[in-house]
Amino acid sequence: MIISVSHQKGGVGKSTLAYNIAVELSKLYPVEVVDLDVQQTLTACNVIRSKFGQNKLTIHSFEENKDFIKYLNNDSDERITVIDTGGFDSGLxxxxxxxxxFILTPVSTEFLEIIGLEKYKKILKEVSQKVGRDIKTHVVLNKIHHSQQNFEDISExxxxxxxxxxxLTSVIRRRSDFSISLGHGFSVCEFDxxxxxxxEIKTLINEIIQKLDLDIEPYKLKRKRKK
Ligand SMILES: Nc1ncnc2c1ncn2[C@@H]1O[C@H](COP(=O)(O)OP(=O)(O)OP(=O)(O)O)[C@@H](O)[C@H]1O
Ligand SMILES: [Mg+2]
Known part of the structure; x- marks a missing residue:
């Protein structure tokens, strides 16, 4: 089972969400991570993570398409591979x-980020044509200001x-604990x-579990989110 966090636009929150999803999903199911980000953000966070006494994630990196494809060909339903892609267009x-x-594409409601989806749409179309099937992505709103409550227009x-x-219906707000927790190699859930x-992260994971129809017990979320 392969979940990619993907967008050719930089800085939208791919690594932040990929890390949080990988860490929290790994508590429900066997998880491996592929770090395609040239900045190797997840690999660095994983090193810090172990220094703070948390279990290390299994992270792979690839430079050649053939090695990456070989790894993907061994994919199995027994594990979930979370891929953090780079913020650019490339063969990998x-x-x-x-x-x-399942592809997850984070965007904010900023005009320039929404415009960035146009370029990504072209990439998805080209890849779809090449493989002869329609590939779609699940867009998740990320870094959303707490005052924004109405998503009807953006949704449409x-x-x-x-x-x-x-x-997706999940919305991830702009919150400082995303960068603070990452600095300790923690997910936001481990941090607090x-x-x-x-x-929000557990709600997003539950939505992914439901969309993929995975045989995983979702997170029980009793807490009422503050407005
Ligand atoms: N929900 C959020 N709230 C606050 N800050 C966030 C949130 N999501 C991401 N960020 C911040 O936005 C910045 C970019 O995030 P990140 O590195 O995850 O993006 P990226 O898409 O992986 O970038 P790149 O394309 O360069 O790899 C970081 O400083 C990160 O802490
Ligand atoms: Mg990144």
């Missing part, structure tokens, strides 16, 4: 797109912009399980 990132069972825009986009960010 395109392989991740076509090999994925994204869902009608292309058949290749489906907006009672936090709003923890609630």
């Amino acid at each position: 990132n395109r392989v991740a797109i076509y090999a994925s069972d 825009f994204i869902n009608t912009a292309s058949d290749q986009f489906e907006l 399980d009672a936090s709003d960010s923890s609630f």
Whole structure:
């Protein structure tokens, strides 16, 4: 089972979300990570993580398409591979797109980020044409200001912009604990399980589990999120 966090645009929160999803999913199911980000953000966070006494994630990196494809060919339902792609268009990132069972694309509601989806749409179309099937991505709103409560317009825009986009209902707010926790190699849930960010990440994971129809017990979320 392969989940990629993918967008050719930089700085949208791919590594942040990939890390949080990988760490928290690994508590429910065997997880491996592929770090395609040239900055090797997840690999660095994993080193810090072990220094702070947390269990290390299994992380792979690849430079050649053939090595990456060989790894992907050994994919199994017994584990979930979370791929953090780089914020650019490349052969490796395109392989991740076509090999994925689920693609997650973070965007904020900033105008320039929404415009960035146009370029990504072209990449998805080209890869779809090459492999002869329609590849779609699940867009998740990330870094959203706490004052923004209405997502009707953005939802309509994204869902009608292309058949290749489906907006998830989960919304991840802009919160400082995302960068603070990453600095310790922790997920936001490990940093403070009672936090709003923890609630949001677990809600997102539950939505992914449900969309993929995975045989995994979702997180029980009793906490009421603060507005
Ligand atoms: N929900 C959030 N709240 C606050 N800050 C966030 C959130 N998500 C990401 N960030 C911050 O945004 C910045 C970019 O995030 P990140 O490195 O995860 O993006 P990226 O898409 O992986 O970038 P690149 O394309 O360069 O790999 C970081 O400083 C990160 O801490
Ligand atoms: Mg990154």
